[in-house]
Amino acid sequence: MGCFSPSWDGTLSPKDFSVAAHVFTERWERNKSASPSWFWVNSPKGPPLLASSQHDCNEEESCTVEEEAGSCEIDGAADNATLVQSKHHEAHYYDFHIVYSSSYRVPVLYFRAYCSDGRPLLLNDIEKDLPACSSKVLLETKWSFITLEEHPFLNRPWYKLHPCGTSEWMKLLCLGDEVAATNGPAIELYLVSWFSVVGQVVGLKVPLEMVKSH
Amino acid sequence: MGKVKSFKNEFTFDERLGESKNIIVKYPDRVPVIIERYSGTDLPAMEKRKFMVPRDMTIGQFIHILSSRLELTPGKALFVFVKNTLPQTASQMDSVYESYKDDDGFLYMCYSSEKTFG
Numbered sequence A: 001m002g003c004f005s006p007s008w009d010g011t012l013s014p015k016d017f018s019v020a021a022h023v024f025t026e027r028w029e030r031n032k033s034a035s036p037s038w039f040w041v042n043s044p045k046g047p048p049l050l051a052s053s054q055h056d057c058n059e060e061e062s063c064t065v066e067e068e069a070g071s072c073e074i075d076g077a078a079d080n081a082t083l084v085q086s087k088h089h090e091a092h093y094y095d096f097h098i099v100y101s102s103s104y105r106v107p108v109l110y111f112r113a114y115c116s117d118g119r120p121l122l123l124n125d126i127e128k129d130l131p132a133c134s135s136k137v138l139l140e141t142k143w144s145f146i147t148l149e150e151h152p153f154l155n156r157p158w159y160k161l162h163p164c165g166t167s168e169w170m171k172l173l174c175l176g177d178e179v180a181a182t183n184g185p186a187i188e189l190y191l192v193s194w195f196s197v198v199g200q201v202v203g204l205k206v207p208l209e210m211v212k213s214h
Numbered sequence B: 001m002g003k004v005k006s007f008k009n010e011f012t013f014d015e016r017l018g019e020s021k022n023i024i025v026k027y028p029d030r031v032p033v034i035i036e037r038y039s040g041t042d043l044p045a046m047e048k049r050k051f052m053v054p055r056d057m058t059i060g061q062f063i064h065i066l067s068s069r070l071e072l073t074p075g076k077a078l079f080v081f082v083k084n085t086l087p088q089t090a091s092q093m094d095s096v097y098e099s100y101k102d103d104d105g106f107l108y109m110c111y112s113s114e115k116t117f118g
Helices: A014-030 A059-065 A123-129 A132-141 A163-175 A178-183 A187-202 B006-010 B013-026 B059-069 B093-100
Strands: A039-041 A049-055 A067-071 A086-090 A092-101 A106-115 A146-150 A157-161 B030-039 B050-054 B079-081 B107-112
Touching: A014 A049, A014 A092, A014 A187, A092 A123, A092 A187, A106 A123, A106 A163, A106 A187, A123 A146, A163 A187, A163 B079, B006 B030, B013 B030, B030 B093, B059 B079, B059 B093, B093 B107
Parallel strands: B030 B107
Antiparallel strands: A039 A049, A049 A092, A067 A086, A092 A106, A106 A157, A146 A157, B030 B050, B079 B107
């Protein structure tokens, strides 16, 4: 399997993207703990993209995915004792796409979120769903650059993690390894490393076993 | 670019292996960790690079300790990674150690400052 040169700039060609993404999905499937699964979607305009949907997901997520939609009407002088609070918990659905960006030459995470009735979630609601530890980090480190943009293939508004820092931190991750520092990083692990950063933002975990060398 | 390989350069493999074994025998509830600065980062160097971290401590707690030791200015992000990945902040040192430890018995972590998105 190929390697990048030590002077590598942190980006990926469309072909390398496919290679790395195949390794990523294969390792992801091999780990039963990893959920949900990823599948390829052919796109008419460019290289295929990886897609995944998350419904009610893993245990940790399920507490945060549920959102308290409190609806109680209070008339001017409502008596607290008789006020009936109606709360219902609603599941949130997330769709994730990993799309190759030809302008940045890196993978980009797109996602959309909606309720069971199809109503899309706004960024405020999504922020509440993010894992507590990362939403704190998000605030501190400005990881929060989540923007609503047109999905490159679907022409619908999807949220996107802005990729302008990606090649820099990928360089850091891939060249930090001693083998990689001399021989150049391995292409096939690009997406695994990439997802260890990006997945944390949206609360998807990369199982530790996925990164182990074989 | 690359990691500063001071610890591995200073000691032979056998010395390192002996030391990590000693640590684990003496402190069975801790894991031996070497934390080194990524060259090319503007962060200060740490006084100490060898840590004995409680096994049940999370990565997030450990990063918090590191950032207070480094006396980072507010707004400066600490990016701590192991091998090719950014470990989950919620994962325990114990499991990270078991997955990523070097043949010499130490877990090598690297820190830098990097803006991630946006």
